[in-house]
Amino acid sequence: MKRLAAVVTLASLAAVTACSGGGTTNQSGSGGGGGLFTTIDVNRPGLEPSAPANPYAPKGNSFSAFNAMKIGWVKNHLTDPNVALPGIAASWDLAADNSAITLKLQPNAKWSDGKPVTAEDVKLSIGIAYTQGSTAFAVTPGAAGAAAEVTVVDDKTVKITQDMANPSPKFARGVLDTTVVPAHVWNSVLPADFWDTLKTAREEGADAEKARETITGLGEKVLTFAPPKDVSAGPFVLERVNPGEALLVKNKNFFNAANVAPDQVKFLNYTGNEQIWNYLTAGKLDHSGFVAAPTDVMNRIKAAPGSEVIKGYSPVAVGLAFNQTKKPYDNVHVRKGLAYLINREEVTKVASPEGGTAAATTSGIHQKAAQAWIPETVGELEPYATDLAKAEEEFEAAGLTKKDGKWTLADGKPWKMSMHAPAGFSDWLSAQENIKSQLIKAGVDAEVVTTSDYPLYLEELAAGKYDAGFWLMALGPAPYDIFQRLYGASNGWANVAGKVSHSPAGKAGNWMGGPEEIEVDGTKINPGELTAKLNSSTAEEAKPIMAQLAKAANQDLPVIQLWDYVNTQFVNNSRFTGWPHDDEILRLGSGVLASGVWIQLGMVKAKK
Structure with a gap:
């Protein structure tokens, strides 16, 4: 990843x-x-x-925007997930209620072999997207933002409707983000009865379940398909x-x-x-x-x-995430103590001086996006400015004791904070080494453990093997995507077809192990359920929910937000x-x- x-x-x-x-x-x-x-x-x-030259193959020789084209090129707008630049589609009309998007293809678009790009190419590409579990083209019944119908209006026009039983504000983004392949090259990957099978898959019962398995099973055929030559639009x-x-x-x-x-x-x-x-x-x-x-x-x-370095906004942040099934990280006072102890400015300067800005606080949102979504709430959040005295107060409130200049656990056992990062992630490793130095200086024994590669890191993180590790968060622009990094599957909440369930710590991928309810402004909230609501909320409906979730993240600290990334591009x-x-x-x-x-x-x- x-x-x-x-x-x-x-x-x-x-x-x-x-x-x-x-x-x-x-x-x-x-x-x-x-x-x-x-x-x-x-x-x-x-x-x-x-x-x-297969855009779906894990290591295929397909290069997005060079020889692989999407319907549109989605931007990471601060608040609107559906803003995009033209791709295979020259323009599109989105219904006022978000129920349908009508694509107008580039009138002069051709494949490199001279054949015209048509609506049938787009329809086949959408069929392929279903086999991959694409956002807008999911076969799971009731999935948020899933398409209901795909209609070829004419050779250059395609209309896609959203299933309004569980709509998503980022439906158009999911459609526009679809890679388009030539039907005359790729049509063998889908059987002739594919669309009939898809219709059955949207229903209930044993036949529907079998149809969904059939469509999912086609995914491997798509991944391994090898076109005789690259045919590019x-x-x-x-x-x-x-x-x-x-x-x-x-x-x-x-x-x-x-x-x-x-x-x-x-x-x-x-x-x-x-x-x-x-x-x-x-x-x-x-x-x-x-x-x-x-x-x-x-x-x-x-x-x-x-050489020139060009900078802009990047909707992502990195945080030090805790496994709250491990002691002493199950105690919020320990997490708060660490937040007061770690100097985020110093960490960012060492690890990502050109690619990040030190997080103003932990909110779960990139600071620039937070100013757009919840400007009034931002000033109410505890900044966790570096303060050794406050850190010691929090550690003492957790029952930790300091002996001979070193902090020990409440039961008197030594405390060593173990942080993990994958090999090759130079900014993450530099950051953790700096944090380690800061902690040791303050009397907290610490170590950095390197994992061989990122896939293994994610696998072991999800298995609950780490006390603490770095976690990408605040993935905008959609509000749901921002907060599901903190209050989604990794913290126990599953959102399937609009229905939210919670698994206990250590089960079903819940490695964060946070509480199911958090008190915010005197009211108990369920952050996972609130996050799920963001998947179907309008922008105005989302703002008060995001404010509550930002406060929850700020006071409960499932992670310590370290720096917000900057979109840095190198050109010559x-x-x-x-x-x-x-x-x-x-x-x-x-x-x-x-x-x-x-x-x-x-x-x-x-x-x-």
């Missing part, structure tokens, strides 16, 4: 020399005269030469891949090809942050998404000829210019390679 290059999933930090690939230069090629554009895929370290087409690089060439049939500056795109291989640093300091990359780097490395990157002006500095254009949705969108919209220009 990797939403930010600051937290790239890394196999190792070993340096690997990229192969040249042969035949690619920075000289102008045929078509746009823009030469070669060089970048990396921050979402995926390591290239697989034998992998297919994007600005580029995959030419070849070797262990060092992937080369894409300009798609002359792309609907906006006249405004696509580069003739070729090269994705360089990397297996760790250090390689990306070397590429950037050498000026080899025209664009890279954020990668965590220490101050001295960041200074070298900035000093490279043509030596070969291309025209980079966007508009915050909304910068903050495209997760998994999207932003420079591909900028290129296809004609924003990026070859330097004269």
